[in-house]
Amino acid sequence: MSQDATNLGADEALIKPLHRVSLKLTLLVGILVLLVVNMFIVFARQVGLGLGVTGMNHPVTWGFYIVNFVFFIGISHAGTLISAILRLSQAEWRRPITRMAEVITVIVLAIGGVHPIIDLGRPDRVLNVFTSGRLQSPLLWDVTAISAYFMASTVYLFLPLIPDIAILRDRGGKLRPLYEFLSWGYVGTDRQKRVLENGMTVMMIIVIPIAVSVHTVISYIFAMTVQPGWHSTIFGPYFVVGAIFSGIAALLIVMICFRTAFHLEDYLKPIHFSYLGKLLLIMSLLWFYFTFSEYLTAIYGNEPHEMHIVMYKFTGAYAPFFWGMVVTNFVIPVALLSSPKTRTIPSIMIASISVVIGMWLERLNIVVPSLANPRLPTDTGFYIPTFTEWSLFAGAVALFALGFIVFSKLFPLISVWEMREGESHGVKEVTDRVKSYLPGGGTQAKAQTADSGKASEK
Amino acid sequence: MPKWGMVIDLDKCTGCGACVAACKTENNVGVVSPRLSSENRSMFWMEMIKMVEGEEYPDMRVRYIPRPCFHCDRPPCTRVCPVRATYLAEEGLVAQIYNRCIGCRYCMAACPYTVKVFNWYEPQWSDERKQCVNPDVSLRPKGVVEKCTFCYHRLQIAREDARAENRPLKEADYRVACQDACPAAAISFGDLEDKSTKVYELSRSTRAMRIMEDIGTEPKVFYLSEGE
Numbered sequence: 001m002s003q004d005a006t007n008l009g010a011d012e013a014l015i016k017p018l019h020r021v022s023l024k025l026t027l028l029v030g031i032l033v034l035l036v037v038n039m040f041i042v043f044a045r046q047v048g049l050g051l052g053v054t055g056m057n058h059p060v061t062w063g064f065y066i067v068n069f070v071f072f073i074g075i076s077h078a079g080t081l082i083s084a085i086l087r088l089s090q091a092e093w094r095r096p097i098t099r100m101a102e103v104i105t106v107i108v109l110a111i112g113g114v115h116p117i118i119d120l121g122r123p124d125r126v127l128n129v130f131t132s133g134r135l136q137s138p139l140l141w142d143v144t145a146i147s148a149y150f151m152a153s154t155v156y157l158f159l160p161l162i163p164d165i166a167i168l169r170d171r172g173g174k175l176r177p178l179y180e181f182l183s184w185g186y187v188g189t190d191r192q193k194r195v196l197e198n199g200m201t202v203m204m205i206i207v208i209p210i211a212v213s214v215h216t217v218i219s220y221i222f223a224m225t226v227q228p229g230w231h232s233t234i235f236g237p238y239f240v241v242g243a244i245f246s247g248i249a250a251l252l253i254v255m256i257c258f259r260t261a262f263h264l265e266d267y268l269k270p271i272h273f274s275y276l277g278k279l280l281l282i283m284s285l286l287w288f289y290f291t292f293s294e295y296l297t298a299i300y301g302n303e304p305h306e307m308h309i310v311m312y313k314f315t316g317a318y319a320p321f322f323w324g325m326v327v328t329n330f331v332i333p334v335a336l337l338s339s340p341k342t343r344t345i346p347s348i349m350i351a352s353i354s355v356v357i358g359m360w361l362e363r364l365n366i367v368v369p370s371l372a373n374p375r376l377p378t379d380t381g382f383y384i385p386t387f388t389e390w391s392l393f394a395g396a397v398a399l400f401a402l403g404f405i406v407f408s409k410l411f412p413l414i415s416v417w418e419m420r421e422g423e424s425h426g427v428k429e430v431t432d433r434v435k436s437y438l439p440g441g442g443t444q445a446k447a448q449t450a451d452s453g454k455a456s457e458k
Numbered sequence: 459m460p461k462w463g464m465v466i467d468l469d470k471c472t473g474c475g476a477c478v479a480a481c482k483t484e485n486n487v488g489v490v491s492p493r494l495s496s497e498n499r500s501m502f503w504m505e506m507i508k509m510v511e512g513e514e515y516p517d518m519r520v521r522y523i524p525r526p527c528f529h530c531d532r533p534p535c536t537r538v539c540p541v542r543a544t545y546l547a548e549e550g551l552v553a554q555i556y557n558r559c560i561g562c563r564y565c566m567a568a569c570p571y572t573v574k575v576f577n578w579y580e581p582q583w584s585d586e587r588k589q590c591v592n593p594d595v596s597l598r599p600k601g602v603v604e605k606c607t608f609c610y611h612r613l614q615i616a617r618e619d620a621r622a623e624n625r626p627l628k629e630a631d632y633r634v635a636c637q638d639a640c641p642a643a644a645i646s647f648g649d650l651e652d653k654s655t656k657v658y659e660l661s662r663s664t665r666a667m668r669i670m671e672d673i674g675t676e677p678k679v680f681y682l683s684e685g686e
Contacts, residue, residue: 049580050579061563119563125560226534375570375571379572
């Protein structure tokens with residue numbers, strides 16, 4: 001391996017953008033850093049003065065922080081889940097996509113996971129969750145599920161990264177000690193390859209149920225209460241579908257941005273966007289189906305408290321956000337992605353941005369209207385976020401972008417060794433596999449397909 | 459073991475708000491500025507809520523309902539607390555532990571009666587009010603949730619007194635502040651399971667009802683109303 005390492009041939013393009021810092025990038029990073037610094041200052045002020053500096057009040061006791069918590073954790077489902085499903089189903093077109101998906105997960109999860117803490121009135125007491133935690137509380141389920149997911153997805157990002165780090169280490173350079181440390185002595189012996197691939201297989205199987213559990217228990221925060229608009233049995237799957245939906249959209253945005261910035265046109269081809277675009281379309285329809293079921297049962301049942309909230313969203317103060325959500329999550333993506341003619345990269349970009357906005361609106365539509373219209377009609381409220389919440393929101397998004405940029409400058413955004421594996425074995429493997437599906441297909445091919453993950457030895 | 463509960467006679471209540479004021483002083487509940495009040499940051503443990511039935515005069519009716527914490531027997535709020543900072547204590551009181559509360563406000567979101575209040579800022583005390591802070595009730599810091607305790611400190615004092623005098627606790631020993639302040643004697647308080655008490659009798663009267671009984675929270679505050 002170490003002999004090939006310095007000679008990547010055409011795949012040199014994947015390593016090229018690393019360690020290079022252009023003027024434009026410095027400028028962008030500068031702006032992002034400013035936003036992040038602003039976030040920390042504003043947060044310090046919030047801790048000092050109290051949560052009164054936000055727009056939250058009685059009875060709307062949760063606002064942007066919880067909305068963003070659900071939203072960011074939703075985005076995190078892009079990654080690991082999609083990458084694990086694609087790897088498990090041996091979809092060959094996954095190769096240039098999985099790494100980016102996994103990075104999104106880890107960074108967004110770290111940011112989203114902190115949101116409940118910035119929402120606390122007493123963040124200094126957050127460790128009470130460990131000293132006097134009650135497992136009966138859905139919040140504890142969240143703590144458990146999110147830390148498990150963060151752990152699993154970090155490992156799942158790191159394992160397939162090891163061979164690439166080894167390549168970077170062998171190429172030398174200033175950062176060699178870092179790569180040396182992170183590569184864990186990987187030199188690509190057969191045993192190492194086997195162990196690595198076994199590890200990846202175990203992780204991709206573990207990570208799928210964890211990912212599903214994470215967003216399910218986040219929905220349980222709401223669904224376990226008896227509040228109208230929240231107390232719904234379909235919330236678990238509804239949240240998971242929404243999460244994957246927004247996740248794919250975020251993945252597409254990141255892919256399109258870095259395709260242009262890093263000149264990866266030869267790797268991220270229209271076909272990849274076409275496949276993911278179709279997936280986004282399917283998720284959009286699925287999302288609509290869930291939304292339709294959720295609201296139809298409420299409307300048809302006509303229970304006054306439920307109905308009050310439905311009308312608040314349909315025609316009341318939240319009507320712009322509700323109908324905005326329907327347009328951005330359903331009308332725009334379906335209109336743009338249904339026909340192969342319009343399913344081009346620019347329109348996929350528009351659809352993805354629209355979906356990310358729409359899914360954020362959906363979280364807003366779930367959290368705030370129910371709180372603003374409690375069962376006792378005398379206690380209705382309103383919620384207008386202040387500069388504090390907007391600053392923390394902007395800071396969180398900037399932190400994500402910053403994290404992604406730093407990663408992209410340290411490690412290849414497209415898995416080099418997996419691309420090369422695809423180039424050297426992929427075609428033959430797929431041909432053999434397809435032959436084995438057909439009548440009279442060779443048994444040899446079948447055997448090879450069964451563990452094509454281990455097919456790295458010739 | 460007693461099970462403390464309250465009965466509020468809406469036919470007697472004049473909506474004067476004396477209970478609200480008495481509760482605020484008794485329990486050191488923060489007073490907020492008019493600006494904060496307009497932002498819905500007012501703090502009440504006992505609140506006078508106004509229910510308007512009907513749309514237009516004369517086909518409308520306004521009801522005033524004093525609302526303390528209902529101290530549910532099956533409280534939705536205690537169930538969701540991540541750190542057991544709110545719990546159903548012995549004798550049926552729903553208690554808050556201010557020193558443990560992390561301020562996640564999940565209990566506030568889960569309470570169907572929206573009775574819990576949050577300290578959005580550090581409570582401000584004017585010099586006059588500093589003079590008359592009740593020493594029996596702890597002051598809350600910013601960032602924690604609080605609510606009506608059924609004047610639990612009064613129970614502690616009453617029980618100590620009774621023990622000192624070597625006699626059982628009598629109904630008249632444990633009275634809550636809103637009850638004391640009510641000029642119309644609309645509020646009764648006592649042990650819901652003791653047949654000799656007034657609340658036992660009233661809570662079983664045909665006029666008695668509880669708010670949102672259908673959601674299964676079993677509140678221990680009863681309202682009396684003729685119903686017409």
